[in-house]
Amino acid sequence: MKPYVMIAEDDKAVAELLRYNLEREGYDTSVAPDGDEAMILLDERAPDLVLLDWMLPKVPGIEVCRRIRSKPDTANLPVIMLTARSEEADRIRGLDTGADDYVTKPFSTTELMARVRAVLRRIRPALVEDQVTVGDITIDRTTHTVSRDGKNIHLGPTEYRLLDYFVQHPGRVFSREQLLDGIWGSDVYVEARTVDVHVGRLRKALMSQGGDDPIRTVRSAGYSLKGG
Structure with missing residues (x-):
């Protein structure tokens, strides 16, 4: 339930x-x-x-x-x-x-x-579900840790929140505006370009131990985390 x-x-x-x-x-x-x-x-x-x-x-x-x-x-x-x-x-x-x-x-x-x-x-x-796995990526909300294929991945706080946002709906495409509202809040002014920077950092961290790029860029639409 x-x-x-x-x-x-x-x-x-x-x-x-x-x-x-x-x-x-x-x-x-x-x-x-x-x-x-x-x-x-x-x-x-x-x-x-x-x-x-x-x-x-x-x-x-x-x-x-x-x-x-x-x-x-x-x-x-x-x-x-x-x-x-x-x-x-x-x-x-x-x-x-x-x-x-x-x-x-x-x-x-x-x-x-x-x-x-x-x-x-x-x-x-x-x-509450403490641990969520999408593909070979696992996020543990109790310890704020992330692993990919069993190897620990270090993320900054914004990249962690961004990944947590993605794993809630793998495969769903989020626009930059949706990500801005979801991560930074609608009352905080942040340039859309900031989303691209943090997605780039998240990508780099998730691929640091090898593996394919798990984040899909949808032209003129936004980003999504590939489903497992």
Whole structure:
């Protein structure tokens, strides 16, 4: 059964971005546009994790978190709080209320997906796939290591995130714009040329121990990782 994540977010664009990325990684999702709806959805079906916006209409997210922690059947439910509040006092308040993690907006979707996996791995480890293999390439998310044909491959942090993004959908072609949004986030200005540079570095690293080029360049479209 797929892990089920409830998204409590009143910004439709943010909610759709979260829903798309979670479903792309294999999660079931539901979306609550306000705190009242979030509590109704929680009663209808217990999620495996909640992404909870602090500034929800009707019932604020921090109050939703309090109610989650006060009910015996949801007291241990993983909660990641999303908020534009970045002050240390706000982060402490969110965590003291019972949130398992705290992510400030704007955020990188790749980083947020990694935090979702980290929280689930810590609290409900059976739900998260720690090791993924595509062809002769294996990525281990617990140790942040990569190997090809059994040989260790050293990657920089951006190249690691790029590979992790590719392995989620081997064979799928991603445009430069999709990779920019997925790796760096839509609110960070990075030139499209930067994608080419990091793909080149990833290619070089993956071929450093021999083997064919595992990354396919699709002219006027983008890049994909060849499926195994």
